[in-house]
Amino acid sequence: MTERHRPVLAAAERATDALDLFSRVSAGLRRLVPFHSAVWTAADPETGLITAPMLVENLGTGEGCAAYWHSELLDENVLPFRDLARAAVPAAGLRAATGDLPARSARFRRLLQGQGVYDELRAVLRIGDRPWGLVSLFRTTDAFHPQETALLADLSRPLAERLRTLTRPPAAARRTDSPAPGLILFDESGEAVSANDEARHHLARLPKGPSFPTQLGLKLPIWVLGTALQARAIADGRDHGSARVRIQTTDGRWLTCHASCLTGPGGRPGPAALVLEPATPADLAVLVAEAYGLTPRELQITQLTARGMTTTEIATTLFISPHTVRDHFKTIFTKAGVSSRGALVARLFTDHYWPALPEPTQLGRPGQPPAQARIG
Template sequence: MAGHISDRAVDAIAGLAREPRDPVSFWRACTAVVADVIPHYKSPCWLTVDPESLLVTGHFHEELRAVPPDWLATGYADDGAGRGLGMLKSGTGVTTLHEATGGDPTHSPRWHVNMRIGAHQEMLTRLGLPTGEVWGALGLYREQGTEMFTDADKGFLAAAAPYLAEGTRRAVLLGQASAASPPDAPAMVVLSEGWEIRSRTPGIEYWLADLPGGDPGAGQLPSALAAVAAHALHKARTPQSRDGSGPARARVMGRSGNWAVVHGSPLESSLDSPFDSSLGSSLGSSLDEGGERRVAVIVERARPQELFPILMSAYELTPRERDITRLVLDAATTAEIAQSLFISPHTVQQHLKNIFAKTGVRSRRALVGKVFSHA
């Protein structure tokens, strides 16, 4: 009987993934389905991540308006297999904090942060597609004294994860750019290790309000800024030879539908940094007074070439279709595309028909506009 319930739940999630929904609507609908199969504490935590760096770019939790920055920091701290990023990279795609820490999570900073909200157990599921791309994560929790998560629980989530990933990926495309345009120039914010804003440049207020999780009035940082800052600080402490994680960089779509690239780097005692000096000139001459470690996070409007991989994946284009789309964006003719890819002009046209159908356009010009409108 339990197996039939799980199978029906997976089918229900697969159906939800095919419907046009924004991320929150999709996750809310899936939460009700998951709860029928796996009892859990309070609400699940749904996360979006950059498929390339696996850095958190957004979150949804019914009872937490914002993910605490120190919770995100535990995902990138040097905490062995128990760190969140390591759990996302696990071979099965579904793991518990107890398993990741050898049965004793009390040594994990992540466990102590979870316990602040009464969560003794954590089970994290990677929302990955069969192609290997990861679009998010699902965290379920149980309080102390309750039954441990079981193999059956993990099996259900492993079966549902590709559909949860597909629905999340589809939802990413629903955002449409608003009339409000983001700043043209990069903006920067300097954060302390305690996640307090020490300095900022003009234009950053737009992103602090627009990126998911951000609420300047309440002093809440966007999830992506906190994740990038935490990862940058971790990389500064960890020699590159031992650190297999990706760059402190994430692509994220704001509430307005405008895409941004967020990247960060620790600051030293001077303004000698990899960033444009015009950004640093307004930050003052003392960036680490009192020995406080600080990290600079730059946010800038994403360029089409930066968004191309994530958008092409979201539209489910095949590798050949992506090659052709890239050449179309470079204004190549059908003959030039055929010559470049060693295929016939007729084959190019067939691929273009498929590309137009997947992206919902009818012409090359509309395809170019579709891609560029996201940047």
């Protein structure tokens, strides 16, 4: 990193949460890369879909925001985030990518041009192939220069690392109730047409952010709407990913939001069904492991530990030596801030589970390990 990056990174270090990070970094970056408006959002590192929080600066946060993400997922666009997440360079300008013909992108033709946008600079904040955040900067005059694109690309990993740290799930407060899954149905046009009481219960606990009104009297957060749009994109063959995202609630717990499109008579496209439900340990395992910076191998070892395996059994399963397993444990303990295997399993699989796990006597048949010890 150069001296030019230092003020932005220093601002990122002072952030207290993800939304504060976006606000501080945006203000610092604007001095280096001038822009008129911006969108900063967290992303689910497994699916790349948008999740809370989101910061929208100098842009509409209602129907315009919904239209932006509708175009992102369902239109033929230049530089969709899903492609940029896999690109060699995680940042690119729209005019530069289209040879100064931005109208080649449906997003520009249908939305940005009418809002007076001249150019858009996008970036994915990523660590390896895991996207932790998405950024769009907009200018009403002048194109973004290659040097500005390169500067934002250089910030991708350090900002993703800071965002990952701030996204680390805190230990959830224990509770005994188990809210049932919430269900929302969308018609073929994408309009929400039905929702149960459990869905309303979960929606009321989602953080504030851009939302879209519906005929049901509910406002759907853009993260929920985006998951439903992704399900439609998969059904239409535009994407082969997963319509699944994890969202932290206002009381620090976690929900999993997942959607799929149903099939109607004669194989015709039917409605889309979206489910909101408390996240399980399996839902959070990778998210928590990523947040602590565990490598895929370290996560494997942690999962096998959660199953109750010994060092020798883990070594045999992974075809490595017991000495290598012990070395991995030292690194894992340091990253997770624990000193024992039991504390490690609790930190990654139990502390973040909503609701509290039942007592071991309620799990399985006699002689079987507890349910949380079979995660993985």
